[in-house]
Amino acid sequence: MCIICGWVYEEEKGCPEEGLAPGTRWED
Numbered sequence: 286m287c288i289i290c291g292w293v294y295e296e297e298k299g300c301p302e303e304g305l306a307p308g309t310r311w312e313d
Contacts, residue, residue, distance in 0.1 A: 294311055296308060
């Protein structure tokens, strides 16, 4: 979770609009 904006990243879904494929770990 981003402490600035509150966005929650879900590793199993990824974030395709930001270039993060499903399964991409938060640490990466």
